[in-house]
Amino acid sequence: MVATLVKLRFLLLANSLKKKPWQLVAVIIGALYGLGLLVGAVALLFALSFGSIEFARTVTVLAGAALIIGWTILPMLTSGIDQTVDSARLATFPIPLNTLVLSLAISGVLGVPGIVTLIAALATAGTWWKHPAAAIVAVVCAVVGVLTCVIGSRMLVALSSRIGAGRRAREAKGILIFVPLLLLGPIIFGLSQMFRDAPNLFPRIAEIVSWTPFGAIWAVPADVALGNPGRAALEFLIGVATLAALLLLWRWGLARALETPNRPAQSTSRARGLGLFGVFSGTPSGAVAARALTYWIRDPRYAQALIAVPLVPVLIFVYAGGNDNLAALNTVAPIIAVLLSMSIYTDVSYDNTAFALHLQSGVSGRADRTGRVLALAVFAAPISIGLAVASVAVSGTWQILPGLLGITTGVLLTGFGVSSFVSGRFVFAVPAPGESPFTSKPGGGVSLMLSTFATWSMVGILVIPEMVLAIVGFALDIPILGWLSLVVGILLGSGLMVIGIRQGGAILDRRGPDLLAKLQAHR
Structure with a gap:
C-alpha cells in the first residue's frame, strides 16, 4: 500500500507535466536553479570543515533551525506546498491511518524539496569528516532533521486545516507570507548591521537555539567533535522527542481531518442592488x-x-x-x-x-x-x-x-x-x-x-x-x-x-x- 501511494504521487505529477509541456520546461529550469543552490550549500558545508569547530557548530545549528522553521511554517501559510497526493482525496478509501501517515511522509521526503533538503542535510557529514564519530552521528541526525522538517510541515497543515478553510483565513495567510517576503531585504540588512556591531551575537544565539526543538538535533555532531558526549546525548533526545511529538500530533490532526472533513461554508449574504454594475x-x-x-x-x-x-x-x-x-x-x-x-x-x-x-x-x-x-x-x-x-x-x-x-x-x-x-x-x-x-x-x-x-x-x-x-x-x-x-x-x-x-x-x-x-x- 505504501509503495502504491508513493507511486501514485509520481504518476499524478508526470501526467500533469505531460499535459502541459511548458510547465515541464519550467520545472526543468527550476530544478537546475535548485541544483545550483544545492551545490553551493554542499560546498559551503564541506568548507566549514577547514574552520574551527565552534564556527561550524554555529552555522549548522542556525541553518538547521531555520530549515525546520521554514519547512514547518511556510506550507501552512501557502495552503500546502506539496499537495500532489492530498489526504482529503484519500478519505473515501479504506486506507489504515498508520499506512497513510507513512505513505505521506515518504512521498514528502521523495519530493523535489525533500530530496534537496535530504542531500543538503547529509552533506553536514562532510563538515565533520575530520572527526569520524561526529560524521557518523551527523548522518543519523540529518535523517532525523529531515523527517522533522517534512512531518512538521504536514502536522501544522493538518492541525490548521479546519481553521484555514475559509476565504478570510486564506487572505490572512497570504498577507502573513507576502509581507515578510517583501520585507526580507530590509530585515536581512538590519540583522547584518546588528551582527556587524556585535560579532559574538551569532554564537550566543546558536548556544540558545541548540537547546530548542528546532536546533538541538543539528548541534549533536558538533558536541561529539568537541568531546561533550553527555550534552550530545541530551540534544539527541530533544531532537528525537520533537520528531515523535510532531508525528503524534500529525497523526491526530490527520485522523480528525479524515473523520470530519471540512464542508464549504454556506453564504448568508444577500445581494443588494446592482453593486458596481x-x-x-x-x-x-x-x-x-x-x-x-x-x-x-x-x-x-x-x-x-x-x-x-x-x-x-x-x-x-x-x-x-x-x-x-x-x-x-x-x-x-x-x-x-x-x-x-x-x-x-x-x-x-x-x-x-x-x-x-x-x-x-x-x-x-x-x-x-x-x-x-x-x-x-x-x-x-x-x-x-x-x-x-x-x-x-x-x-x-x-x-x-x-x-x-x-x-x-x-x-x-x-x-x-x-x-x-x-x-x-x-x-x-x-x-x-x-x-x-x-x-x-x-x-x-x-x-x-x-x-x-x-x-x-x-x-x-x-x-x-x-x-x-x-x-x-x-x-x-x-x-x-x-x-x-x-x-x-x-x-x-x-x-x-x-x-x-x-x-x-x-x-x-x-x-x-x-x-x-x-x-x-x-x-
Whole structure:
C-alpha cells in the first residue's frame, strides 16, 4: 500500500507535466536553479570543515533551525506546498491511518524539496569528516532533521486545516507570507548591521537555539567533535522527542481531518442592488469593468498585487540609506505604475473557466480589453500620480515633477497596452478561483516568472522616449525636457494602449475558444 501511494504521487505529477509541456520546461529550469543552490550549500558545508569547530557548530545549528522553521511554517501559510497526493482525496478509501501517515511522509521526503533538503542535510557529514564519530552521528541526525522538517510541515497543515478553510483565513495567510517576503531585504540588512556591531551575537544565539526543538538535533555532531558526549546525548533526545511529538500530533490532526472533513461554508449574504454594475455604463465594456473591479475588491489573488503599494516606498527608503537619500523615493511612482499596469496580463488566466461567460455572451475582444483596463485605471492612475507628487514633496525636488509624471504616465499607459495584448494571447498556470494566491502548479511559478520578465522588458523598451527626455532633463537641469517627457508619455502611452487593446482584442476574438480549452486543461 505504501509503495502504491508513493507511486501514485509520481504518476499524478508526470501526467500533469505531460499535459502541459511548458510547465515541464519550467520545472526543468527550476530544478537546475535548485541544483545550483544545492551545490553551493554542499560546498559551503564541506568548507566549514577547514574552520574551527565552534564556527561550524554555529552555522549548522542556525541553518538547521531555520530549515525546520521554514519547512514547518511556510506550507501552512501557502495552503500546502506539496499537495500532489492530498489526504482529503484519500478519505473515501479504506486506507489504515498508520499506512497513510507513512505513505505521506515518504512521498514528502521523495519530493523535489525533500530530496534537496535530504542531500543538503547529509552533506553536514562532510563538515565533520575530520572527526569520524561526529560524521557518523551527523548522518543519523540529518535523517532525523529531515523527517522533522517534512512531518512538521504536514502536522501544522493538518492541525490548521479546519481553521484555514475559509476565504478570510486564506487572505490572512497570504498577507502573513507576502509581507515578510517583501520585507526580507530590509530585515536581512538590519540583522547584518546588528551582527556587524556585535560579532559574538551569532554564537550566543546558536548556544540558545541548540537547546530548542528546532536546533538541538543539528548541534549533536558538533558536541561529539568537541568531546561533550553527555550534552550530545541530551540534544539527541530533544531532537528525537520533537520528531515523535510532531508525528503524534500529525497523526491526530490527520485522523480528525479524515473523520470530519471540512464542508464549504454556506453564504448568508444577500445581494443588494446592482453593486458596481449600477455604477458603470450599461455597455459591454462597462459590464466587464464592473465585473473586473469586483474581482479586484473581493478576490485575494488580485488583492495581493495591492500589498506591494505601501511596501515599495519602505524598501526603497531602507535600501537608499534612509533620510540621507530621499531623492531615491522619486522612483516609487514608476515602479508602482509598472507593478499595477502589469497586474492584468494574467486576467484571462485568473478567470479560469468562467471566461466562457465572455464567449457565450458574445462580448467583443476590444470591449473585453477596454473593460479590464478601465477597472484597473480606476485606482491605478490616482495611486501612481499621487505617489509621484508625494515623492517630490517629501524629497523637495519639485522641479522634476513634470518629467517624473511623464515617466509614470508613460509606463502606466504602455503597461495597459502590453497587458491587454499579452493576456489576449497567452494563458498561464495560476491559482484557481478559491485557492490560495500562493498555490503553485508544477512549473507554474517559473513560467509565470519568465513571462513577467518578458512583459516588463517589453514595457521598458517602449517607454524609452519619455524616459530619455526626462532623465536628460534631470541631469542637465533643462525643465522644458521634463514637460516634453510628460507630453510624449501621455500621447505615446495612449497610442500604445489603444494599439494593445485593439490587437489584444482581435487576437481574443480569433483565439477565444483556444484559450478556454487551455484554461480547462489547467484545472
